[in-house]
Amino acid sequence: MCGSLMHAENRSRFSADEAAYCDEFGLSPEQKHAVLERDWTAMMDLGGSIFYTFKLAMLDKKSMQYLGGVFTGMSTEEFIEAMQSGGRKFG
Template sequence: MNAPTGRDYRQIPGTYVFDGEHCRKGYALNMFCKSLDSESNRMAFRADSTVYLDKFELSVDQRRAVLDRDWIAMLRLGGNIYYTFKLAIFDGLTMQHVGAAMSTDGMSVDEFRAMMISGGRPIKGNRNVEEWSHG
């Protein structure tokens, strides 16, 4: 068993809580995503995304996650789902597209939508990271 971290929610598989630590870690990433609210910024990002990203003090991993549209990596690296979703909207994606892309099962959008309509993922095996480590 892992030593307690003082944050019980860190034991929930696939959960990236936007707490103070994540806020500090993801500040530049979230400010980039927030910048996409402006049409002129969207145009600049569309024209040359790598040059546009130079305006933000992103870590190498954050930059790669943005360019690869690695949604889970963005959350792990301090991204707030509400800000990172601005990038998904920029790409013309829905929340179902992002949810399917973040699925470890490699679900299609239709499969993800059907799973959510039928009640979501089962709780068994998804309550604590220890359940994942024991098969």
């Protein structure tokens, strides 16, 4: 579904009625809920691709750094700082 958002017409249709658009693609109830609630982590857990999920995030004017922060438990600013200083530190 998110891959279809590369086309302006589809972005307009999605924005007009997100639930109906999800239904057109046969999303499971869990997938649909994750999309409608913008539960980015659930989208990944349910098999979403980061590349396609990012297309949805861009509709919400969210950056890849924002998503990186969500997935790592950091703020956007913390994530950017970590990347600029050589990446996340583990351990």
